[in-house]
Amino acid sequence: MAIAKMLKVRGGVLKKDHSLLLEYLGNAGLIELTTFPIEPSTLKIESNPSITLRQVEEILSYYQTEKSNGMLSGLIEKPSIEENDFFSIENTLKFELIYLHFKDLKTEEGSYKKEKDRVIKELINIKPLKNLSLTPDDLQDSRNFSFKLGFLSHNDFANLSKTMDKSDYWPIFALNSLQETSESIMVEIAYCKEYSKQILPILSEHGFKEYIPEFPANISNLSFSEIYSTLLTEQDKINNRLTELEKEKVAFKNYLTNLQIYHDYLITQINRIENLEKMGGTRNCLLFEGWVKSSDLKKLQQEFNTHFPYGYLESSSPTTEDNPPVILQNHPIIKPYEIITRFFGLPNYRGIDPTPVLALPFTIFFSINLGDAGYGILLFLSAFIMSRRVKLNKDARGFITLAYFLSVTTFLVGSLTWTWFGKSPFLDNTGKIFQVLPLINPWDADGLMNAIILVMIIGIVTQYWGIINRFIHNYRKGDIKSAFLDQGVWLLLLSSLLFLTMTMFFPGLAYFKSISIYILLVSLLLTVLTQGRDSKTWAGKIIIGLISLYGFVGYYGLASFLQDVLSYTRLIALNLTSSGVAMVLNNIVGMLATGFGWILVPFLWIAFHLFNLAMVLLGAFIHAFRLQAIELFGRFYEGGGIAFNPLDLRTNYVKVNKKNKDIFKEVK
Template sequence: MGFLMLFPEKMIYLKISIPAGKVDEEIKNIGLSGLLHIDERKGKRVFAAEEKRVEHLYRKTESFLDILGITYRKKWENGDIDITRIEDFVYDLEEKLNKISNLKKKLQRIRKLFETAKSIKERSKDILEPDKLLKNLKCIKFISGIIPDENLEPFLLSLKAYITFPVYGRLSKGSSWFFVFYLEDESTHIKDILGKNQAEDIPAEYFLREKEKEIKEREKEINDLLNMVKDKYLKKLLDYNSFLRLKYKITVAKQPLEIKGDYYIIYGWIPARKLDSFRRFVKYSNIETFPAGEDAPVLLKTPEFFKPFERIIKGFSYPKYGEINPTIPFGITFLIFFGIMFGDVGHGLVLSLVGFFLKKKNRDLGLVLILSGISSSFFGFLYGSFFGFHDIFPHLFISPIYDVEKLLIFSIFVGIIVISLSFILNILSLLRRKKIKNLIFGEGGMLWLLIYWYSIGVFIKAVVFKLDIKWDLVFLILIIFIVFIYIYRKSKSATQSVINVLRELIETVTNTVSFVRLGAFALAHAALFLAVFTIARLLESEGKGLLYWFTIVIGNVFIIVLEGIIVAIQTLRLEYYEFFKRFFVGGGIPYRPFRLD
């Protein structure tokens, strides 16, 4: 079972022939099964006009329910409804709701002006009382409103040309309120000045208390109309909306259908193990099965523990059908790489704690941080590091500060294991897909794995044990020559074949050397601690007082945030460019079956 998790679910390709008179009912049955991933490359959209008509009516009913303030939706279970009957209903209801909608817009505008007038009254109450002025002023007129701050000065200057008395003040950020008192003869000039300075006039009636009563009466009128519409139309509206929602999903699913005589043909994929279950849902159709090709959608069988890493991989690319599911090896190697580069018990505990609190809002990110923190703490014990202190407990494996050479050798050793694993995963993938030639001779195949391992053996024999490697080199060149012949037979170009062989050799070496960054970042992690402690001692040379510990805390926070991000980026780089290179192509399509709830 664990081995099978390395591969996506096995799929089969179906050709489903539906009798012409049973199309909608059978598509509904297929949707209720929730199993068929429809092949949308087929068909000529013969139902496009129907889809457009149904979608228009469905969107209308959704907007009607929003206007009425209805948030719940029904599930449709009551057979078929004539679309023409729904159209008549929609046009009738639309007329009434448009009237209500227009009344709402007018009320919204009135309420906005009233609230603005209310704010102006509140801010000007120490200077004047607008509602009393309205009732008492006879010969003198006044106008009120709001104006952008940048236009206030030109506005006041323009008013000086006439017999006016302005009063003004700040209303909100970017705008001011004003009152302008003037003689009736100046009305035309005053309104012209308002227009030129983008001032918004608030009619005098909005300052009267009677306006609030009018607003409440309008609200009651609208609510009465809404209640009347709900009483008369809501039940049917909910029914039609639920029917149209189902109908729309079915018409969309019908677009890839092909017509052959008296049958409509639909193609798609289902998981092979679900075929019997699918047949129980399909009542009227003939089903033909075919092996799934590499264009099949992919259903990954990832254990729940590794699901957060699966979503990280999806952000890079989805695996193709038949490829290895990279999630489990990715998750394991991701945690190892991160722990090696960010090994510290204290920092790991902080990451896990942050992940625990983040998990409620973002489960995937929280779990990745928790697991990364555990890995960091594990390697922190191996390094003997706790918030940068290396004298609290002894290191169990390597001290990044004192064992630099061992650390770099360890990094290369990890790189060799990971690259070998990428070869093995590719071989398993090719074996499962029965691509025998690529399995033996292709990039990432068995001969290239042999070349890789044999090259490492020759290097160790020459450099570590100082032994003669003449015949080993001859054998290595012979293997490379066999690969060259295979590439040459495919490309028919000697130059291109030489380039391909050299490129693969150089890339394999550089991929291995790239893993030195594991040790380099572990060393940088320790070096940053040394810098923080040095600064702390310089700031407080006499003992370890408050300033010393404050510097240590700030330094650790800086290292956790800055280096944590850098290490995460470097970890993903090693995964995508060194590890994935040999066995992961990507470009797959996720399995998304047509489903009716």
């Protein structure tokens, strides 16, 4: 249960075997290649499929297949394909013809959609005139007269008519009503251009709103009603063609599965080309360097020697200057908790894998946060249904396994506090069931205090757990000084401080009070003398040592310890919140259980508690993770790890079933 040991490998093959080397390493999936440090390869790459990949992605993006599964897309197992079918897809697909057909469809569809938008715009523009027998030519200005179309309210129309009848302009002004609605009247106005300065202000005073239509080209000899009918006919033709194109698009989707396979094939080829560019070489040889897990070296060596009799492969341990990639290697029971580690970030290769350290604390914290036996059952059932109804990938199956673990421990915690969907059923007059449960009732004043003390004790044990793991790690790697002068001294100081505190509350330990004081003073002195040991002067050592007691510098601090321990009280707060909301939901459902409302009660009860479960699950996970990331990881964790990224078959859409065969059988 640790970080897997990595070895640096370096090898070489004849340059003519470069394709076989990439195929072998890619199918083996055991080695991560790094840039060869000496001589870059002079091998010429015949073609780069990046352009083709972009074309495939253009089609897939157009049909919106990349996120078709929504939130579940990252959880569902990819469809499988045999290795032979995967690598033969380039020869069977005829992608160039498919892409040309796609471009034609896309171009034609775009053109027709553009025409459709134009026709719709013209229909909207000319719709107010669709019942007129006038032609656009009838509204064109002549040498002496101007024509305007516009709208007037019924009152303004009447007032303008009266005004013009009484004015001196009526001989050179005409006002005609073209069509009426309940709100306005469309009018045609003709007037002599010579009097425009006098007439236009009058029109404005009477609320005239000019309407300037845009007429389709080359149809000025048609009436507006004929133009409108022509545009409707054109719109029908466009819609019919777009419908035909949509059917062709549906038929085109038959290619999408193969295009997804081809997409993954191209990614694999590009990945191999990128790894080929990392290699070095001479005139006749191709050299490579990378990382392999030590347990896989023997297998890699045997197969390499078999396939490349004229090649060589050697290994060495990483130097202090190397930063090997990280592979987490844990027991199957601990492995699901690697998800938590990856959320925070991989540890340094030479550090501690936090997964075994956090597994038990995270489980306890999550279970206390959720703290309801009924919700534990719901979580178990949800995980069970998900695992049976959905074909999940490897990562999702690990998450489901973690959900199983957490559901069982949540059920146990909820049973100990006797909390079932926010209720405590079947309690007798003493507030107990079976004269035992609940062991702790956080809703009772005494029970709440006991619960707070319990989680603080759990917090103290967790802090010790982190410090001890760092002590063991430093001791094993030979850093004896840090193990004893950092972790050892702080374990002594914290233990003496806690024991002194216990002597004040437990009369049976009062006899040891004076001894514990002396031990505390000695541990304080050791802390002051050791935490500043890297300083060059004694004054600096003492000052840094004193400051380290608080926690500003050094490995730990008393204030930090107190703050960390108090942080664990949030577990009880979240537990009460979870139960409190469940109680409120139960009361709401109970209020509705009158008359015919009882029919809805079961459905509402299930819906309310499922909603509350979703909310409290998120809170329980986040706060349990926070207590690991901030309070626990600070005691031992060293980040900065880089994930192992072997040359392998990388796919987004399909899973390639590798065959256990000699891929060089035909070659040899």
